[in-house]
Amino acid sequence: MSEIPKVSDHRAPQLGSGAIADAVPRLALRALGRSFGDEVAVDDLNLEIAKGEFISLLGPSGCGKTTTLRMIAGFIQPTAGVIEKDRVIIASAKRALPPEKRGMVMIFQSYALWPHKTVAENVAFGLRLRKVDNAAISRRVTEMLQAVKLDSLGGRYPAELSGGQQQRVALARAIVVEPAVLLLDEPLSNLDANLREEMRVEIRRLHDKFKMTTILVTHDQAEAMATSDRIAIMNKGKLEQLDTPLALYAWPKTRFVANFIGRTNFLDARCDGTDVVFDGFSITRERFVRLGREFSGRLTFSLRPQSISIECRKAAGVTPRDEAVLCIPATVLETAFFGEYWEYVVALAVGAQRLRVVCRPSETFDAGQEVVLNIDPRQMAPVA
Amino acid sequence: MTIFQIPFRHSGSGIKGATGSGLATGLVWASVVAALAFIVVYPIVKLIVFSFTARTGATFDNYFYAFGRVRYLEALWNSLLYGAATTLVATLLALPLAWGFARTKMPGKTLIRAGLLGTFVIPSYLGAVAWILLAGPNAGWINRAWMFLSGAENGLFNIYSFGGLVFVSALYAIPYIFVYVSDGLSAVSSEMEDAARMLGAGTIGVAVKITLPLVAPAIFNGCLIVFLDTIALFGTPAVLGLPAHFNVAAVQLLEFFEYPVRAEAAAAYSLPLIAITCLALWLQRVLRGRRSYESVTGRTSAHVGAASPAVEWILFAYAMLILTLAVVLPVACLAKAAFSVAWGRPLTLANLTITNFSELLSSTDAQRGIGNSLAIAALAATNAVALGICTAYAVARRVFPMSSVFGPISLGTLAIPGITLGIGFYSAFSTAPFRLYGTITIIVLAFSARFLPIAYGSCVSGLAAIGTQLEEAVRSLGGSQLTSVRHVIVPLLRKHLLSAWILVFILAIRELSVVVFLAGPGSRTISMLLLDYSEGGNLELTAALGLVLLAITLIVVIAGQALLGRDLLSPADKS
Numbered sequence: 001m002s003e004i005p006k007v008s009d010h011r012a013p014q015l016g017s018g019a020i021a022d023a024v025p026r027l028a029l030r031a032l033g034r035s036f037g038d039e040v041a042v043d044d045l046n047l048e049i050a051k052g053e054f055i056s057l058l059g060p061s062g063c064g065k066t067t068t069l070r071m072i073a074g075f076i077q078p079t080a081g082v083i084e085k086d087r088v089i090i091a092s093a094k095r096a097l098p099p100e101k102r103g104m105v106m107i108f109q110s111y112a113l114w115p116h117k118t119v120a121e122n123v124a125f126g127l128r129l130r131k132v133d134n135a136a137i138s139r140r141v142t143e144m145l146q147a148v149k150l151d152s153l154g155g156r157y158p159a160e161l162s163g164g165q166q167q168r169v170a171l172a173r174a175i176v177v178e179p180a181v182l183l184l185d186e187p188l189s190n191l192d193a194n195l196r197e198e199m200r201v202e203i204r205r206l207h208d209k210f211k212m213t214t215i216l217v218t219h220d221q222a223e224a225m226a227t228s229d230r231i232a233i234m235n236k237g238k239l240e241q242l243d244t245p246l247a248l249y250a251w252p253k254t255r256f257v258a259n260f261i262g263r264t265n266f267l268d269a270r271c272d273g274t275d276v277v278f279d280g281f282s283i284t285r286e287r288f289v290r291l292g293r294e295f296s297g298r299l300t301f302s303l304r305p306q307s308i309s310i311e312c313r314k315a316a317g318v319t320p321r322d323e324a325v326l327c328i329p330a331t332v333l334e335t336a337f338f339g340e341y342w343e344y345v346v347a348l349a350v351g352a353q354r355l356r357v358v359c360r361p362s363e364t365f366d367a368g369q370e371v372v373l374n375i376d377p378r379q380m381a382p383v384a
Numbered sequence: 385m386t387i388f389q390i391p392f393r394h395s396g397s398g399i400k401g402a403t404g405s406g407l408a409t410g411l412v413w414a415s416v417v418a419a420l421a422f423i424v425v426y427p428i429v430k431l432i433v434f435s436f437t438a439r440t441g442a443t444f445d446n447y448f449y450a451f452g453r454v455r456y457l458e459a460l461w462n463s464l465l466y467g468a469a470t471t472l473v474a475t476l477l478a479l480p481l482a483w484g485f486a487r488t489k490m491p492g493k494t495l496i497r498a499g500l501l502g503t504f505v506i507p508s509y510l511g512a513v514a515w516i517l518l519a520g521p522n523a524g525w526i527n528r529a530w531m532f533l534s535g536a537e538n539g540l541f542n543i544y545s546f547g548g549l550v551f552v553s554a555l556y557a558i559p560y561i562f563v564y565v566s567d568g569l570s571a572v573s574s575e576m577e578d579a580a581r582m583l584g585a586g587t588i589g590v591a592v593k594i595t596l597p598l599v600a601p602a603i604f605n606g607c608l609i610v611f612l613d614t615i616a617l618f619g620t621p622a623v624l625g626l627p628a629h630f631n632v633a634a635v636q637l638l639e640f641f642e643y644p645v646r647a648e649a650a651a652a653y654s655l656p657l658i659a660i661t662c663l664a665l666w667l668q669r670v671l672r673g674r675r676s677y678e679s680v681t682g683r684t685s686a687h688v689g690a691a692s693p694a695v696e697w698i699l700f701a702y703a704m705l706i707l708t709l710a711v712v713l714p715v716a717c718l719a720k721a722a723f724s725v726a727w728g729r730p731l732t733l734a735n736l737t738i739t740n741f742s743e744l745l746s747s748t749d750a751q752r753g754i755g756n757s758l759a760i761a762a763l764a765a766t767n768a769v770a771l772g773i774c775t776a777y778a779v780a781r782r783v784f785p786m787s788s789v790f791g792p793i794s795l796g797t798l799a800i801p802g803i804t805l806g807i808g809f810y811s812a813f814s815t816a817p818f819r820l821y822g823t824i825t826i827i828v829l830a831f832s833a834r835f836l837p838i839a840y841g842s843c844v845s846g847l848a849a850i851g852t853q854l855e856e857a858v859r860s861l862g863g864s865q866l867t868s869v870r871h872v873i874v875p876l877l878r879k880h881l882l883s884a885w886i887l888v889f890i891l892a893i894r895e896l897s898v899v900v901f902l903a904g905p906g907s908r909t910i911s912m913l914l915l916d917y918s919e920g921g922n923l924e925l926t927a928a929l930g931l932v933l934l935a936i937t938l939i940v941v942i943a944g945q946a947l948l949g950r951d952l953l954s955p956a957d958k959s
Contacts, residue, residue, distance in 0.1 A: 073856075073860055074859070074860075075856055075859070098859070098864075099856070099859040099860050100858075100859050100860070100861075100862045100863055100864055100867075101862075103862075104860065105860050105861055106856065106857070106860040108853040108856065108857060109853075110851060110853050112851065112853035112854045112856065112857040113857075114854060114857070114871075114872055114876075115876070116872075116875045116876055125858075125861060125863075125871070126861035126862060129861060129862045129863050129867065130862065173857075173861070174860075174861075177861060177862070183860075
């Protein structure tokens with residue numbers, strides 16, 4: 001397997017599949033479901049989250065991710081399945097522990113800062129509920145405000161803060177009680193683009209500093225990719241794929257995931273003897289090293305525009321430099337320049353297949369130009 | 385304008401917590417259910433049962449008796465006539481004020497606003513007493529001035545007449561219409577008016593053809609409140625109507641309690657008033673349901689300057705005239721009478737005295753009356769607000785499966801005129817096992833029920849503005865539902881609760897319609913004493929006690945405004 005792209009995330013090698021199976025998960029959702037009347041919001045969801053892991057629930061609006069988070073938090077009771085925390089059932093269709101007894105803290109989309117309390121009072125509230133003595137409260141509040149870089153604003157009221165500062169207060173208020181699980185519901189959607197980038201780094205930094213198990217709900221792919229150890233992609237109430245960000249990008253298992261994470265080309269193919277036949281070219285089976293020998297019949301492959309490269313037909317020699325890479329003649333149909341990259345639509349010389357290709361700014365081609373595409377079968381992922 | 389606005393429909397928001405039970409929580413909700421059953425449901429049910437009760441068992445006799453005489457039926461008809469006429473006059477008087485306030489740069493708006501607040505805090509029966517001093521036949525100051533100036537034999541006005549009764553009642557109903565209509569006007573997007581103007585309509589054309597239809601629902605709501613309030617009015621018709629032999633249902637009801645007491649007949653007689661109220665509330669729903677004025681709540685803009693300076697000054701003069709008639713002249717007259725030996729004599733040193741006040745303060749009746757009124761108003765306001773926040777919270781947050789029924793129950797007494805409610809409490813609590821007749825307790829309970837809709841409405845509108853996530857944040861940090869109510873809801877609703885408390889206090893301390901059926905010798909209130917004194921012809925003492933009542937009210941209003949940072953008649957959310 002050494003020659004294929006490395007898909008395990010650099011960030012969490014200790015959380016490889018073996019490690020997760022061995023340890024007691026902090027949180028486990030088993031066959032979890034919730035319906036509102038006839039409408040099924042979440043269906044047969046299975047998910048295990050290790051201690052200290054950062055997981056995102058990612059999906060389009062209405063996919064059930066917020067419902068799932070609110071079930072974990074205890075604001076919605078499941079109608080099927082169970083939620084376990086440290087192997088203890090905390091919610092099922094029959095019984096549910098109230099939110100205040102779950103040892104989890106949620107950060108809301110609106111931040112939900114109490115407008116009648118100062119920043120320091122907001123942060124201190126959870127500690128007061130835990131009957132921490134006053135000296136310890138003021139020390140921990142001060143430390144926490146320092147950690148979120150708001151040391152001087154303890155006396156302000158939430159209305160006197162900017163959106164980013166309010167977000168930091170919400171983080172401080174949640175983290176200061178050292179929750180077993182931190183839940184974040186679209187925490188960055190009310191911020192402008194620059195702040196959003198800053199805060200998603202901040203959220204990851206605080207997670208690494210305090211090592212809380214964290215679940216983030218978002219519809220923003222970049223937010224999930226940049227912060228998470230693993231991402232659960234949800235669609236129409238179901239879990240589509242649970243994987244590291246890189247694995248989701250490189251090896252999407254379904255059409256939905258391939259489309260939702262970045263952009264892609266879909267190529268239909270059928271197995272014919274020792275060949276996999278595409279529209280316009282074919283590849284021998286043994287070149288799909290990663291797939292083994294178990295695949296057969298008709299299938300669809302996802303091939304990222306970034307995984308294809310273009311060469312001038314003259315420059316390209318008869319044989320590719322890398323034995324594994326295929327050279328396929330094609331014609332450039334459309335060109336669009338986006339500043340950071342070129343985007344080309346090319347048509348293969350044989351057949352009707354069109355492909356989208358992304359190139360560096362220096363790689364300029366004209367519409368109508370005849371070119372050679374370099375395609376690496378190891379980067380083609382079959383999708384359901 | 386949240387204080388008079390009682391929401392009849394509201395959508396519950398948020399998804400309720402999965403569970404949130406605890407012993408303390410359970411006790412709170414159990415006592416809320418018990419309180420609603422005890423002071424709202426039970427008296428109404430008992431009133432209906434009572435109306436079919438005789439010594440011998442169930443009977444229709446009470447109805448035959450109550451509706452068996454022309455005089456009784458005539459009183460009912462008179463009430464409708466009185467209610468309709470008062471509503472019409474009050475609306476006509478209030479509309480120019482509201483329009484001028486919302487749409488022009490008329491001068492003296494602060495003064496007019498204060499004057500309207502003054503009009504609001506003067507109970508109409510006290511205004512009626514003052515207008516006896518002003519326009520009583522022959523002896524009234526205005527009539528005497530007229531006779532002196534013109535040499536006429538008779539006075540210009542006779543306040544003891546249907547016209548006089550309607551005029552005085554309408555004057556003190558103006559603030560209600562004003563609040564509704566000016567609120568409605570500020571909700572109408574001025575772009576609609578600008579659109580009409582672009583098409584060539586003039587100021588008056590726009591006001592009549594565009595603005596008026598758009599605020600029609602607000603006008604109707606104001607009219608409804610005034611009409612329902614007027615047909616249940618007891619004091620003013622008793623003071624001004626009876627001498628003119630103009631009998632109304634409210635006064636007739638009290639007659640049933642004179643010897644021989646026919647309380648069951650009174651119960652039967654009071655039920656048509658509930659029917660009329662329900663009919664009016666139903667009509668309001670139908671009218672509102674057919675036309676959608678949702679677009680009215682568009683962008684509110686401070687659109688002023690629709691009229692020329694001349695029109696603005698005319699409006700100002702008009703406002704001053706109204707305030708003179710409603711506040712300045714009556715209060716001046718009461719003050720003069722309160723410090724006079726005899727009210728009819730001119731203001732000379734010989735006629736000047738403070739004996740009225742010293743007599744008042746040394747009278748055990750008056751002392752006890754003032755004490756009773758203060759205690760009743762404070763307790764009733766506290767009860768109503770406490771119950772109101774509980775029921776509003778239960779409805780808004782769907783605390784338990786059936787909690788939405790709290791809404792209609794909390795608003796239920798809105799459909800019960802004060803006099804009817806008084807008889808309901810009489811029938812429910814005067815007999816064993818309660819035997820509360822003549823106690824302060826029964827009056828406090830009745831007032832708590834009567835003013836619950838105000839407290840509930842205020843809390844509902846306040847709660848609607850508080851996002852559920854603020855509470856969920858408490859829950860998620862480890863606090864119970866009670867903790868979140870204590871630390872988040874109550875502090876954030878502080879101003880709503882306070883303004884509701886003050887409003888209930890003001891309305892309770894002058895309330896008369898309920899008290900007349902429930903007060904005994906030991907539980908008489910300022911309002912009842914005022915009626916007694918004026919019926920006994922001691923107008924100087926009446927005036928002095930009236931000033932005391934106004935002073936108490938004014939202190940509460942001013943203290944409240946200082947705490948709230950705004951005046952009582954202005955919208956809470958704009959503070």
